Amino acid sequence: MSPQLFAYLLEGLLTTLQLTIGAAALGLVFSFAAGIATCSPNIVVRGAGRCYIELFRGISALVLLFWFVFALPYAGWQLDPMWAGILALALNIGAYGAEVVRGGIVAVPVAQIEAAVALNFTRAQRMRLVVLPQAIARMLPPFGNLLIELLKGTSVAYIVLIPDLTFAGQIVRNATGDSASVFTALLILYAVLAVIFTTIVRLIERRVAKSLGRPPTPGFFARIKGVKSA
């Protein structure tokens, strides 16, 4: 493969990373906004959160992306394809993430909230100081799964000509005609990215476990050797 084609793939890889990280960051904001909203005592706020989740969980990210790129311009709104990609993926993943946030919040024992009431915290303080820090520990493993789903989902972006890894692969394939090598390389690159993301999430999990005073759960090798992690 010529250096130029290799540089193409590398650029594609960077675009995929941008899409994933951008959509993950924005999706996280949607997740927390909608997830916390579904736990609100206010029926309007709760309803809005529910609507977002049901709506965007049911819409295909690909169709949403098409809509942003090809339908929205009719309303006089031309989104940059990259931003459209990030927004479509974030809205979609955010709907799943909101359920994760809600699940994490609901799983915090009621006794914790009662203790916070006994100390006369406001509702917002209870959420911010007591519930969320504990809930986040429970949210991390499913968030890790969603991040990998998102990474793989970014490949829909090539359809609207965002030059991501899959798009770059197609270019290289057209140039060399070597489908087997190109797609094998893509498979491996996506897998490597996934492993990197998983490792990062796992590191964050350990850190959060530590901030709750829990010993980190033993890793795979420690577990099969039966060694207790310190």
Add this chain to the structure above:
Amino acid sequence: MSQSATEAALTSRKDGQFIHFDKVTKRFGDNVVLNDLCFAMGAGERVTLIGPSGSGKTTILRMLMTLMQPDTGTIRVGEDYLHHEERGGRLVEASEAHIRKVRQRITMVFQSFNLFPNMRVLRNVTEAPVHVLGLSKEEAEERALGLLAMVGLDHKIDSYPSQLSGGQQQRVAIARALAMQPDVLLLDEVTSALDPELAAGVLDVLRDVAKTTDVTMLCVTHAMKFARDISHRVLMFCEGKIIEAAPPEQMFDSPEHERTRSFLQSVLEES
């Protein structure tokens, strides 16, 4: 004790009525947990509630902590209604702001400690004084260190709750409650989850609190010796009603009511 003597003992022996339950009823489905309950406590008074499980003792504490609402009736703390407020000459359901104002005077220690696992010991104690009372971090830490020294845990300030024994956790929980400088301290079976040795440490701390402060205490406990030591009055509950109320010596040495006698008998046999 005659009916009128019980009635006399039901109202506070100290001057004024600081906490006042007026015809409070609470049902869970068909189960009437509290039935038209009336009783009052004076400021600084220490009252212990005894009685069989399910007789509504904990429900009283939970209502005072606003973790539960009465179905009918009112509860007053000082001059203020707890779950209601007066608006246009009528009693209406209290706003969150009103509840928070009145609740400021009350705090509770729970059976299962309920320390915040995401905070170290020191922050467990300083968090509410900083965020609720508006103390500076330094003031709150000074207060917390004093209280943690009182409960014998000033060497554990950097530990997480999960690294402490149950007895230590409960002592931190007591320090955390006292850091709010409450007028009313509610103790809900605070030693039931502890083995006897650890329970003794916790009860010693509470005896200290009773001796050195004038905080109003309302306890639910099965530790009868502790109840005798710290209480001004003991109330015997059965099926949502107070069936006997007396000073501890009288209640434990010569209970009037047959139900009280059998209850105390069974508690003694158990311990």
